[in-house]
Amino acid sequence: MDFDLIVRVYPFFIDAAGVTILLSALTALLGLACGALGAAARLSRFALARFVGATYVSVFRGTPALIQLFILYFGGPQIGIELDAFEAGVIGLGINAGAYMTETIRGAIISIDKGQKEAARTLGLSRWQAMYKIILPQAARLMVRPLGVNLNMLIKATALVAAISVVELTYTAQRYIGSTYKPFEMFLLAGILYMIIIYATGRAVAWLDRRVQIT
Amino acid sequence: MTDHKEFVQIRHAQKSFGALEVLKDISLTVERGQIVAIIGPSGSGKSTLLRAINDLDPLTGGEVWLDGVQVNRSLPFRQYEKHINQMRQDIGMVFQHFNLFPHMTARENVTMAPKMLKGLSKDEADALAREQLDKVGMLERIDYYPSQLSGGQKQRVAIARALAMKPKLMLFDEATSALDPELVDEVNQVMKKLAEEHMTMIIVTHEMDFAASVCDRVLFMDQGVVVEEGPPEVVFKSPEKERTRAFLRKHLEGAR
Ligand SMILES: Nc1ncnc2c1ncn2[C@@H]1O[C@H](COP(=O)(O)OP(=O)(O)OP(=O)(O)O)[C@@H](O)[C@H]1O
Ligand SMILES: [Mg+2]
Numbered sequence: 001m002d003f004d005l006i007v008r009v010y011p012f013f014i015d016a017a018g019v020t021i022l023l024s025a026l027t028a029l030l031g032l033a034c035g036a037l038g039a040a041a042r043l044s045r046f047a048l049a050r051f052v053g054a055t056y057v058s059v060f061r062g063t064p065a066l067i068q069l070f071i072l073y074f075g076g077p078q079i080g081i082e083l084d085a086f087e088a089g090v091i092g093l094g095i096n097a098g099a100y101m102t103e104t105i106r107g108a109i110i111s112i113d114k115g116q117k118e119a120a121r122t123l124g125l126s127r128w129q130a131m132y133k134i135i136l137p138q139a140a141r142l143m144v145r146p147l148g149v150n151l152n153m154l155i156k157a158t159a160l161v162a163a164i165s166v167v168e169l170t171y172t173a174q175r176y177i178g179s180t181y182k183p184f185e186m187f188l189l190a191g192i193l194y195m196i197i198i199y200a201t202g203r204a205v206a207w208l209d210r211r212v213q214i215t
Numbered sequence: 216m217t218d219h220k221e222f223v224q225i226r227h228a229q230k231s232f233g234a235l236e237v238l239k240d241i242s243l244t245v246e247r248g249q250i251v252a253i254i255g256p257s258g259s260g261k262s263t264l265l266r267a268i269n270d271l272d273p274l275t276g277g278e279v280w281l282d283g284v285q286v287n288r289s290l291p292f293r294q295y296e297k298h299i300n301q302m303r304q305d306i307g308m309v310f311q312h313f314n315l316f317p318h319m320t321a322r323e324n325v326t327m328a329p330k331m332l333k334g335l336s337k338d339e340a341d342a343l344a345r346e347q348l349d350k351v352g353m354l355e356r357i358d359y360y361p362s363q364l365s366g367g368q369k370q371r372v373a374i375a376r377a378l379a380m381k382p383k384l385m386l387f388d389e390a391t392s393a394l395d396p397e398l399v400d401e402v403n404q405v406m407k408k409l410a411e412e413h414m415t416m417i418i419v420t421h422e423m424d425f426a427a428s429v430c431d432r433v434l435f436m437d438q439g440v441v442v443e444e445g446p447p448e449v450v451f452k453s454p455e456k457e458r459t460r461a462f463l464r465k466h467l468e469g470a471r
Binding site for chain 2: 113115116118119120121122123124125126127129133134137138141
């Protein structure tokens with residue numbers, strides 16, 4: 001184990017970890033937006049919207065994220081979508097994560113006892129009022145943990161964008177292996193940084209989950 | 216407010232779930248201030264009938280009228296939603312399992328809908344919550360969450376929540392069936408109080424004694440039809456139909 005080397009390259013890995021964090025954060029935000037839209041579509045009273053939502057979920061969960069990234073980044077220019085690697089990474093992973101989050105959000109919403117909606121509607125609330133005042137606040141509390149799982153998977157999935165040469169942790173590790181021939185140290189260092197990011201995120205999710213529970 | 220003698224009117228109600236016909240041509244009239252109890256064996260369609268009144272379970276045939284307005288009018292979707300939301304403000308409903316909003320305190324449960332739908336100010340809503348919770352004897356628990364209340368207390372808050380909309384009609388679907396026996400009475404007392412205030416009520420219940428003590432009329436339903444209907448003295452003491460007698464006999468045995 002070459003500790004000197006680790007000490008020497010470690011600042012560059014910290015920078016790369018910053019890129020991974022930024023990538024994860026943007027992906028998570030886009031994923032949440034897609035997830036919310038997807039869940040709304042899947043729960044819509046319009047059959048067409050439900051179909052679109054279900055198709056979105058099965059396509060993006062039914063194919064490898066790596067292929068989706070390749071299609072977007074390498075195939076995109078052919079159909080007029082010009083994105084730099086980072087943009088393609090965020091958009092590709094965000095849309096992919098959104099498919100998983102769609103199911104998470106939908107699952108939380110439909111698990112709320114239907115008596116809640118009935119009670120709300122009985123008082124005279126509209127569908128939408130019942131949804132945002134009664135169902136969503138309860139479902140949101142149930143979503144925190146499973147969305148935390150989605151987030152965990154999403155952070156790990158950011159490693160895929162190394163394949164389209166976004167300079168994040170995994171790509172940085174690969175690059176330093178090229179010049180140092182020390183894959184063990186380099187991947188270990190990357191792995192530890194991933195673990196720290198994921199551990200911190202997990203703690204944040206657990207904290208949030210405790211905070212939002214109903215008494 | 217007009218003085219329709221037929222305050223609530225159900226005309227030829229018919230309801231099917233797929234091939235299963237649950238309500239078969241039921242008609243029922245309730246006058247203002249009247250209290251009607253609906254009894255009958257499990258699966259006879261009591262809940263379905265009650266839930267048809269505020270359109271939670273829309274009828275597949277027939278009409279429901281409240282105070283001169285048809286509840287289940289046929290309108291385009293958006294207009295219908297507006298109409299039914301308006302109608303439902305006048306129809307309070309109390310459920311077997313309370314269905315209180317667990318993320319809200321008793322106060323918030325009571326004031327949520329009036330604030331949202333009637334634009335009450337914070338002070339008005341607060342006064343309303345106190346008034347309604349006091350009425351059901353729950354004022355001291357005004358800032359408790361449902362999870363901190365007993366079943367009977369939950370149900371009383373649920374009644375206060377319904378009353379806060381100042382409904383013209385109250386529907387109770389086995390309001391005490393999910394309660395431990397010692398908690399039943401506190402809820403019954405609240406319902407009796409409403410009866411004394413001449414609230415129009417339709418009560419689905421398994422409690423014959425309670426039904427006999429508060430209601431003006433009893434409806435015995437079986438297999439989607441009204442088998443027998445009349446004042447409680449008659450239906451409970453000397454029913455005409457054999458099916459009613461059999462049900463009451465079985466029920467009394469069950470109670471023992
Ligand atoms: N949503 C539904 N889909 C299909 N069948 C239903 C539905 N709701 C009720 N039913 C059926 O309709 C019949 C009447 O049900 P309902 O709940 O009105 O009976 P009930 O008299 O209230 O019985 P209980 O005393 O058990 O509450 C039952 O056979 C029931 O299985
Ligand atoms: Mg029932």
